[in-house]
Amino acid sequence: MSTVKAKPLSGRTTAPIIKTGRAWAELDRAALRHNIETLKALLPDGCELMPAVKANAYGHGSVLIARELNSMGVSSFCVATAKEGAELRRGGIRGLILILGYTHPEEFPLLGRWQLTQTVVDYDYAKLLNGSGEKYSVHIGVDTGMHRLGERCEDIDAICGIFMMENLSVDGIYTHLCSGDSRRPEDVQYTIAQGRSFYRLIAQLKSRGFTCPKVHILNSGGLLNFPELAGDYARVGIALYGTMGTRTETESCGSELRPVMSIKARVALVKDLHPGEGAGYGLAFVAERETKIAVLTIGYADGLPRSLSCGVGSVLIHGQKAPVIGRICMDQTLIDVTSVSDASAGDIAVIIGESGNERISACDMAEQAGTITNEIFSRLGERLERIMV
Numbered sequence: 001m002s003t004v005k006a007k008p009l010s011g012r013t014t015a016p017i018i019k020t021g022r023a024w025a026e027l028d029r030a031a032l033r034h035n036i037e038t039l040k041a042l043l044p045d046g047c048e049l050m051p052a053v054k055a056n057a058y059g060h061g062s063v064l065i066a067r068e069l070n071s072m073g074v075s076s077f078c079v080a081t082a083k084e085g086a087e088l089r090r091g092g093i094r095g096l097i098l099i100l101g102y103t104h105p106e107e108f109p110l111l112g113r114w115q116l117t118q119t120v121v122d123y124d125y126a127k128l129l130n131g132s133g134e135k136y137s138v139h140i141g142v143d144t145g146m147h148r149l150g151e152r153c154e155d156i157d158a159i160c161g162i163f164m165m166e167n168l169s170v171d172g173i174y175t176h177l178c179s180g181d182s183r184r185p186e187d188v189q190y191t192i193a194q195g196r197s198f199y200r201l202i203a204q205l206k207s208r209g210f211t212c213p214k215v216h217i218l219n220s221g222g223l224l225n226f227p228e229l230a231g232d233y234a235r236v237g238i239a240l241y242g243t244m245g246t247r248t249e250t251e252s253c254g255s256e257l258r259p260v261m262s263i264k265a266r267v268a269l270v271k272d273l274h275p276g277e278g279a280g281y282g283l284a285f286v287a288e289r290e291t292k293i294a295v296l297t298i299g300y301a302d303g304l305p306r307s308l309s310c311g312v313g314s315v316l317i318h319g320q321k322a323p324v325i326g327r328i329c330m331d332q333t334l335i336d337v338t339s340v341s342d343a344s345a346g347d348i349a350v351i352i353g354e355s356g357n358e359r360i361s362a363c364d365m366a367e368q369a370g371t372i373t374n375e376i377f378s379r380l381g382e383r384l385e386r387i388m389v
């Protein structure tokens with residue numbers, strides 16, 4: 001029978017919180033500040049940043065990022081859900097918080113309680129919100145061609161109807177670009193047409209006596225490629241974090257941005273495999289020669305895509321590339337360190353970021369995993385510690 005007693009809880013209060021023990025994301029404050037300044041310099045006259053900090057600030061840590069931005073004077077944010085907005089307020093974030101997505105009536109009380117501004121996703125939704133018995137601050141979402149959220153911009157009567165709803169204070173109206181990150185001629189035409197439809201609507205609303213306090217249209221791609229589309233806010237997400245979705249976009253318009261996040265993990269142990277020995281689930285890796293492998297304390301539960309298994313992905317250790325071998329596990333990943341001179345337990349491996357003269361970017365990983373950087377970032381696990389350095 002065990003005689004071990006639980007330690008008194010009071011002992012915990014003095015224990016330091018160790019944030020770099022296993023696997024973590026380092027956020028480069030200087031890079032974030034650089035990106036804010038770079039993006040601010042691109043803003044059209046009268047336009048301010050409304051950073052998109054949805055999905056935990058694209059996996060970076062929404063309160064951590066928003067606090068830093070608040071301290072730099074940024075006072076407008078957008079999120080996807082009411083709960084994300086509430087989390088920011090609980091973290092002490094001040095200013096406008098716009099919810100870009102749908103909020104179910106069951107969560108309407110969060111809007112008033114945390115002073116969140118809700119997007120009206122269409123006319124019927126506006127009626128629902130208006131009829132719920134409270135007053136709400138809203139921005140009207142307008143569909144100019146993405147055909148996702150938003151009332152159709154041709155439906156001017158419906159949009160005027162929303163303005164007249166007595167319990168809704170319409171503080172803004174906006175649309176979203178679906179191809180603003182592309183410079184292909186047909187995409188450029190489409191983006192310009194979206195802008196034209198949007199501003200035509202604004203003019204029509206004005207001529208009917210409705211003034212829109214704030215109008216906005218730009219996202220990251222929009223700001224970088226079509227700043228002339230202007231507006232009162234630029235809802236910038238991915239660019240703020242120092243990259244664009246793909247390498248092509250990053251190279252063509254986001255090259256002055258600096259990556260904010262690096263991802264690192266510890267080596268738990270190093271061991272030698274003899275020829276013919278397999279490793280990991282399904283023994284998907286089999287050593288052909290004497291092989292030195294390291295076990296990293298990061299896995300797919302932390303957001304490392306499992307599709308990087310079996311040599312598709314690699315990490316950096318002591319400034320050298322080491323390929324992933326076998327199948328990535330939930331909590332661990334095996335790498336081949338045969339050609340890395342002095343890999344040992346406790347070492348730090350770089351999953352995204354720099355080591356010596358080598359670098360693995362979020363774009364590299366996204367390409368290997370067959371996706372975009374946005375997905376890599378936003379799927380990072382809760383278990384991965386976020387620290388601002």
Ligand SMILES: *Cc1c(COP(=O)(O)O)cnc(C)c1O
Nearest residue numbers: 052100176219220235236237238
């Ligand atoms: C996510 C989102 C943004 C930010 O997009 P980025 O391309 O990351 O800049 C802006 N507006 C809406 C409506 C969004 O959903």
